[in-house]
Amino acid sequence: MTGRPTSSGRPPACPVCGEPALPAHRPFCSVRCGEVDLQRWLAGAYAIPAEEGEEQPSDEPGDDPGQGRHGSL
Numbered sequence: 001m002t003g004r005p006t007s008s009g010r011p012p013a014c015p016v017c018g019e020p021a022l023p024a025h026r027p028f029c030s031v032r033c034g035e036v037d038l039q040r041w042l043a044g045a046y047a048i049p050a051e052e053g054e055e056q057p058s059d060e061p062g063d064d065p066g067q068g069r070h071g072s073l
Ligand SMILES: [Zn+2]
Pocket: 014, 015, 016, 017, 018, 019, 028, 029, 030, 033
């Protein structure tokens, strides 16, 4: 355990092109690479089949509380 580079070390490589990332654009080397990664991420997100999300509580047909039970017949 000697010397663990915290902030000063080799810069992380840009996950898109492998160039050393710039602090201004971390973790990418440029804005463009950030956009590329975002596009990939979005593509992946869309590729994932969405869970059958919120089940919308549909109005229960039948009982209608409020509208008189002893209807007008
Ligand atoms: Zn890059």
